[in-house]
Amino acid sequence: MKLVRDVPSADERYGLQWPGKRAAIDLALAPAGTSLVAVPDESVDWERTKNLLIEGDNLDALKLLRADLQGAIKLIHIDPPYNTGKNFTYADDFQGAESVHTDWLNMIYPRLLLARDLLRDDGAMIIHIDEHEHANLHAVVSEIFGAANLLGVAVWDKRNPKGDASGLAYQHESIFFVAKNRTVFVEAGGLRRRKKNAEAMLAKAKSLFARLGKVDLPSDLKDVARRYGLADASTDPFRRKIDLVRVNEEFADWVRSQNFSGGESAYNKIDAEGRVYRLVSMAWPNKKRAPDDYFLPLLHPVTGEACPVPKRGWRNPPETMQRLLSRGEIVFGADHTVQPQRKYRLDQNLDENVPSVIAYGGSDDALLAELGIPFDTPKPVELVRDLLAAVLHQQPGGIVLDFFAGSGTVAHAVMLHNAATGDDARFILVQRPEPLDAGKRDQRAAAEFCDAIGKPRTVAEITKERVRRAGAQCPSAPGFRVFRLA
Ligand SMILES: C[S@@+](CC[C@H](N)C(=O)[O-])C[C@H]1O[C@@H](n2cnc3c(N)ncnc32)[C@H](O)[C@@H]1O
Numbered sequence: 001m002k003l004v005r006d007v008p009s010a011d012e013r014y015g016l017q018w019p020g021k022r023a024a025i026d027l028a029l030a031p032a033g034t035s036l037v038a039v040p041d042e043s044v045d046w047e048r049t050k051n052l053l054i055e056g057d058n059l060d061a062l063k064l065l066r067a068d069l070q071g072a073i074k075l076i077h078i079d080p081p082y083n084t085g086k087n088f089t090y091a092d093d094f095q096g097a098e099s100v101h102t103d104w105l106n107m108i109y110p111r112l113l114l115a116r117d118l119l120r121d122d123g124a125m126i127i128h129i130d131e132h133e134h135a136n137l138h139a140v141v142s143e144i145f146g147a148a149n150l151l152g153v154a155v156w157d158k159r160n161p162k163g164d165a166s167g168l169a170y171q172h173e174s175i176f177f178v179a180k181n182r183t184v185f186v187e188a189g190g191l192r193r194r195k196k197n198a199e200a201m202l203a204k205a206k207s208l209f210a211r212l213g214k215v216d217l218p219s220d221l222k223d224v225a226r227r228y229g230l231a232d233a234s235t236d237p238f239r240r241k242i243d244l245v246r247v248n249e250e251f252a253d254w255v256r257s258q259n260f261s262g263g264e265s266a267y268n269k270i271d272a273e274g275r276v277y278r279l280v281s282m283a284w285p286n287k288k289r290a291p292d293d294y295f296l297p298l299l300h301p302v303t304g305e306a307c308p309v310p311k312r313g314w315r316n317p318p319e320t321m322q323r324l325l326s327r328g329e330i331v332f333g334a335d336h337t338v339q340p341q342r343k344y345r346l347d348q349n350l351d352e353n354v355p356s357v358i359a360y361g362g363s364d365d366a367l368l369a370e371l372g373i374p375f376d377t378p379k380p381v382e383l384v385r386d387l388l389a390a391v392l393h394q395q396p397g398g399i400v401l402d403f404f405a406g407s408g409t410v411a412h413a414v415m416l417h418n419a420a421t422g423d424d425a426r427f428i429l430v431q432r433p434e435p436l437d438a439g440k441r442d443q444r445a446a447a448e449f450c451d452a453i454g455k456p457r458t459v460a461e462i463t464k465e466r467v468r469r470a471g472a473q474c475p476s477a478p479g480f481r482v483f484r485l486a
Contacts, residue, residue: 016139018099020106028110032063036483044468045479051411052428053467055460056485058403061430062114064485065401073118073428074398075391077410079128079379080108088376089446090406090434090459101136108137111403112144118401119180122188124151124391127176128379134174141178151177151191152356156383159361175358175387189394191354193386197264198350201276204254208247209274215243244272251276261355267346276346279331281339282321283310293318298325300336307332308339354390358383368407373466374445375407384413389421396423405429408463411480412470419474427480429467433458 036054040046043053054061081092083104094104115125125145129137142150154175161169179185213236217225221242228238248270255268266278284290290313297306298321314321324330324342331343360383368378388410392398402410414427436457438447447457455461464482471477 016105016136016143018102018105020102021109024106024109025113027059028113032060034060034064034485036064037486039482039484042464042482043480044471044477046481049479049481050426051414051478051480052426052483053405053408053411053464053480054428054430054483054485055433055464056430057432058111058430059114060485062111062118062403065428066114066117069399069428070117071120072399073401074120074123074394074425075388076115076119076123076125076401076403077127077384077388078115078125078402078404079406079409080111080404082130083132084130085132087440088442089374089436089462101133104133105136105140108133109140109144112140115401115403116144116180121181121184122394124177124179124185124191126387126391127178128156128173129176130173131170137176141176145178145180149179149182151179151182151185153177154354155357157357157359157361159359177354177390191390192351192393193354193390195261195264195346195350195352197258197260198346201255201260201264201267201346205251205270205276206274208251209270212240212243212247215246217242217246240272244270261352263352263355267344267349271343277343278346279341280344281310282315282330282342284312284315286312289313290315291317296321298330298332298340300332302332303336305336307336310339351393358386364409368466371466371469372449373407373462373469374449375462375466376442378407379409381409381412381416384409385416385420388413388417388425392417392423392425397425398423399426399428401428401430403430405431405463406459408466408470411467415471415474415477418478419476424478426478429463429480431460431463433460 034056039055043049054065081090081094081104083094083101084092085095085100086092094107095101119125127137127141138150138153154177156173156175158171158173161171163169177191225239225242251270252268255265258265267276269277269279271277284294294313294315294317295309296314296318297309299305300307316324321330329343330340332338332340360380362380362382364378364380367381368375388400392400400410400414405411408429408431411427411429414425417423418425433456436443436447436450436459438444438457446459446462449465450457450461453461453465455465467480471479
């Protein structure tokens with residue numbers, strides 16, 4: 001039987017369609033139907049602060065921000081409603097009549113269109129999502145920002161599978177990283193993070209290295225040392241060499257026993273100057289053979305014989321190999337039978353790329369309880385601080401916007417980031433005054449909290465109070481100005 005292929009009709013094309021898409025775009029293009037009203041009474045340190053909290057729906061807020069801040073925001077971090085169909089302190093049910101996804105798409109699409117406009121050319125956006133709208137968010141982000149500007153989607157391993165699963169028990173959420181312009185963003189420094197355990201590793205190595213010449217040798221080595229008169233010769237080079245081997249063994253054991261990332265635990269060696277380093281192959285990385293002059297052998301410094309050359313050649317041209325050699329950045333084996341490797345020092349490589357799996361098992365329930373703030377599902381502030389830092393390292397003083405502020409975690413994270421790094425990043429939060437219903441089980445605590453602090457029963461009151469209380473704990477907390485949509 002002959003198969004007849006369908007000829008694509010003119011209006012068939014790749015992309016995401018849903019009922020209401022045209023209207024969603026129109027919504028983004030329409031002018032704001034309102035204006036901003038200053039609320040100094042609700043603010044903290046109105047005169048000096050450069051931070052902002054807007055109480056109102058984020059669609060209009062984004063339009064109003066555009067008047068002053070188009071192309072000015074370094075980082076937008078959002079944690080929008082996931083469309084789980086449940087209700088928390090805030091509503092999370094966007095399941096339209098047409099399909100369970102239409103209302104959510106109609107909600108997110110115009111807001112992301114506006115968000116993109118606010119970003120600087122070297123700006124980026126971080127978006128949290130779970131399995132409910134992951135596929136749609138991927139499609140929408142690719143369409144609005146261009147697929148090439150999607151820097152990646154990280155898996156946040158929460159280390160704890162959901163208990164109520166009927167299919168897979170999800171234990172992860174996703175975090176989208178997208179640039180306004182990938183090339184400009186990467187040139188500005190891209191996504192980087194500090195190696196979390198680098199300081200501890202350097203400190204450990206330092207304390208071990210201080211024992212050179214004083215290491216308690218095993219009895220057979222002790223005999224050898226005594227025979228050669230090296231027993232207490234703490235400056236004797238031979239004795240130091242023996243000790244360095246012992247110290248290295250101890251350091252590698254210690255590194256192995258810690259819960260370090262792969263990028264960290266590779267740094268498991270200490271050199272004769274006490275510096276922590278790792279070894280990396282210097283082999284040519286491509287399938288294709290390297291040019292002919294990439295095959296010159298290196299001579300072993302002790303035996304004087306040629307060491308093995310990688311099958312496909314060296315990674316670097318001869319001039320670079322020579323430079324690395326003269327700088328002591330090539331490490332030889334005990335003799336010429338071992339292929340030399342490149343030395344990378346930990347103190348010169350304190351940063352690393354952000355990997356696509358981020359393991360973080362904690363929740364901030366206890367932190368919020370300590371602050372006295374009732375809010376379901378806040379993002380862990382330490383996690384958010386790390387996410388922000390992955391972008392803010394590029395230059396100081398960036399503006400961070402979160403237009404689904406919830407309990408105000410992003411403001412708290414910016415304050416902690418500033419305190420830890422000396423940066424003076426600023427925050428802008430938007431949170432609508434979503435009413436809290438004391439009759440609903442999930443909202444009762446929050447509604448009663450508003451009563452207790454003498455404020456109207458809305459989520460925005462929770463946001464403001466969290467940021468006030470978190471700010472009171474941060475040294476030199478810079479306050480925030482409150483505006484309301486008229
Ligand atoms: C998932 S929560 C964010 C939680 C936050 N990341 C935290 O750590 O606390 C989403 C928040 O967005 C708010 N929100 C939803 N739609 C909004 C809109 N159109 N304008 C402003 N805020 C909105 C909800 O009230 C809720 O507080």
